[in-house]
Amino acid sequence: MLKQLAEYAARRGLATESGFAPKEAKWAVMLAEDGRYLGVAELGDTEAKRNPGRTFLKAPELSQPEMKAGGITKSHFLIDTAQVVTSLEVDHADEKIKAKHHYFVDLLRQAGEAVPSLTGAAETLTNPDDLAAICLALAEHRAKPTDKLTLQIGDGFPVESDAWHDWWRGFRRSLAGDQGAKGRMRCFVTGELVEPTATHPKIKGLADVGGTSMGSPLVGFDKDAFASYGLSQSANAAVSEEAAAAYRAALNDLLAHYSHRLGVARAVHWFKEEVSPENDPMAFLVDPGGETDDDEAADMRELAAQERAAEFLRSLQRGELTHLAGNYYYALTLSGAAGRVMVRDWMEGQFEELAANILAWFEDLSIVHRYGGRLAPWPKFLAVLAATARELGEVPGPRSAKLWRVALRNEPIPADLLAQALTRTRLDVIEAQTANHARLGLLKAYHLRKDRQKGGPDMPETLTPYLNENHPEPAYHCGRLLAVLAQLQRGALGDVGAGVIQRYYAAASCTPGLVLGRLVRTSQFHLDKLEPRLAWWYQGRLGAIMGRLQDAIPRTLDLEQQSLFALGYYQQLADLRTEKTDQPETDNTVAQVA
Numbered sequence: 001m002l003k004q005l006a007e008y009a010a011r012r013g014l015a016t017e018s019g020f021a022p023k024e025a026k027w028a029v030m031l032a033e034d035g036r037y038l039g040v041a042e043l044g045d046t047e048a049k050r051n052p053g054r055t056f057l058k059a060p061e062l063s064q065p066e067m068k069a070g071g072i073t074k075s076h077f078l079i080d081t082a083q084v085v086t087s088l089e090v091d092h093a094d095e096k097i098k099a100k101h102h103y104f105v106d107l108l109r110q111a112g113e114a115v116p117s118l119t120g121a122a123e124t125l126t127n128p129d130d131l132a133a134i135c136l137a138l139a140e141h142r143a144k145p146t147d148k149l150t151l152q153i154g155d156g157f158p159v160e161s162d163a164w165h166d167w168w169r170g171f172r173r174s175l176a177g178d179q180g181a182k183g184r185m186r187c188f189v190t191g192e193l194v195e196p197t198a199t200h201p202k203i204k205g206l207a208d209v210g211g212t213s214m215g216s217p218l219v220g221f222d223k224d225a226f227a228s229y230g231l232s233q234s235a236n237a238a239v240s241e242e243a244a245a246a247y248r249a250a251l252n253d254l255l256a257h258y259s260h261r262l263g264v265a266r267a268v269h270w271f272k273e274e275v276s277p278e279n280d281p282m283a284f285l286v287d288p289g290g291e292t293d294d295d296e297a298a299d300m301r302e303l304a305a306q307e308r309a310a311e312f313l314r315s316l317q318r319g320e321l322t323h324l325a326g327n328y329y330y331a332l333t334l335s336g337a338a339g340r341v342m343v344r345d346w347m348e349g350q351f352e353e354l355a356a357n358i359l360a361w362f363e364d365l366s367i368v369h370r371y372g373g374r375l376a377p378w379p380k381f382l383a384v385l386a387a388t389a390r391e392l393g394e395v396p397g398p399r400s401a402k403l404w405r406v407a408l409r410n411e412p413i414p415a416d417l418l419a420q421a422l423t424r425t426r427l428d429v430i431e432a433q434t435a436n437h438a439r440l441g442l443l444k445a446y447h448l449r450k451d452r453q454k455g456g457p458d459m460p461e462t463l464t465p466y467l468n469e470n471h472p473e474p475a476y477h478c479g480r481l482l483a484v485l486a487q488l489q490r491g492a493l494g495d496v497g498a499g500v501i502q503r504y505y506a507a508a509s510c511t512p513g514l515v516l517g518r519l520v521r522t523s524q525f526h527l528d529k530l531e532p533r534l535a536w537w538y539q540g541r542l543g544a545i546m547g548r549l550q551d552a553i554p555r556t557l558d559l560e561q562q563s564l565f566a567l568g569y570y571q572q573l574a575d576l577r578t579e580k581t582d583q584p585e586t587d588n589t590v591a592q593v594a
Helices: 002-012 064-071 082-086 095-111 117-124 128-140 165-176 233-237 241-257 281-286 296-317 351-365 381-386 397-409 415-430 437-453 474-493 500-510 512-528 532-549 559-576 587-592
Strands: 020-025 027-031 037-042 054-060 148-153 259-262 265-271 328-337 340-350
Touching: 002 241, 020 148, 020 241, 027 082, 027 117, 037 128, 064 165, 082 095, 082 128, 082 148, 095 117, 095 165, 117 148, 241 259, 241 265, 241 328, 259 381, 259 397, 265 397, 281 351, 281 381, 281 397, 296 351, 328 351, 328 397, 340 351, 340 397, 351 397, 351 437, 381 397, 381 437, 397 415, 415 437, 415 500, 415 559, 437 559, 474 500, 474 512, 474 532, 474 559, 500 512, 500 559, 512 532
Parallel strands: 027 148
Antiparallel strands: 020 054, 027 037, 259 265, 265 328, 328 340
């Protein structure tokens, strides 16, 4: 994994040298070449609601041990907070911030040997009148003391110049002092003999999934229980300083530009050979253009777009896109935990296999639209994830990572996910909530994948997106029977408040033998209230279902059978809402399919 990340950083040309890293700055103090103060400017997209500022790809950086070396209070070089650079809103008693400010200015003076204009900048930042003017301008722009600030001298930014790089490398060597060699070890990333870095750099971009805003280490050994063979700190997993900088640069870039949030985790992915966004199968998985409303025209547009995506995936399977053949994908699922980066999953495989698995994911989830007559659009991955809980924020990290793996690797759906989705489906029905396509599709996908794992040939033919009147499982037909009985009651009595579903669905889905027989007998009273043609039509439907059950309604259903009950109920309702030539045209018909 670390090797692939380092190779990614090299291909992307990311700053992988230790002591350098991408950094953002929101404000710039503008100076003339001779150091005269000219004003303050906001950087980045000034129209954005949350403007993070401008990113400088190769800014100077000190590691945590370097910041603590020598017991001296230090600041960063060229980019630091507004309060450090200018003493903005610093209380006179805050000696630590004042010490950082003096250190920042001292670094400018030292670097003036390589970049003379920095000497003038240092003098400006020690002039009380200039500092007062800078602080006033920042206050007028409503800059925060913690906003990052840099310098603009003339028409350029010193941080973008390479004139200070050699000086900076020498300065960092001086911080190491005379500690001497640490001993050469085999690098876990490159396989070369190296002096391992004592601590690893921090990974940013996980603050919304349990990480810290300052970043968290991916590799660290700060407890005796983590160490072995008398080794200290990161010598327990030897990685050179350069390799650590490379994998950190790769992860930070992926999290910033190519990550997807999965509940309380984040997933990143990349390819061995560059793949354009329109050819990225994982883009379809995250957002296939799933449903946004119940407008049929909108749904049809989405389905047309999805069919184009499906055809692209099928063309990959057929080997028609030769420029993408032979490529490989890499996928990593991460979250923050107790100040560290937690790797929840790591996957890699062939590009063609990925495309086939994602196509299978959507085909397995495919389900009839709740209003019948057409398929529901493909659901977004987050919609499927949310289908297992009351709301997305309640989905635990392990479940997010597992379902992501299920989709990418074409693995079976765990039984606990089936149980969660089934519970939410039951509540949707009892509380008369709109049927959730992703939730019902997940129930269907569970059975298809379980049967496929066993090598069974029948399930794909029997468990289809639409109603299957010849399904072999009695549990499925029990659900169908309840759907017809409920619509029969509605057609005969209209809206009676707590009807058959509210009172009997939970019990019927678990113990149909104790419930459905009584409801079938009661249905005769409802049939008597309908006009003859409609009563005859319902009798035909009930008779056909009872014929499939052969008058042997199961007494109890297990978890998997309950999910088939839910699918039979849903698909039968969708079928009843579909216009059919054999339905009698009466006012009661309109009522029974409402």
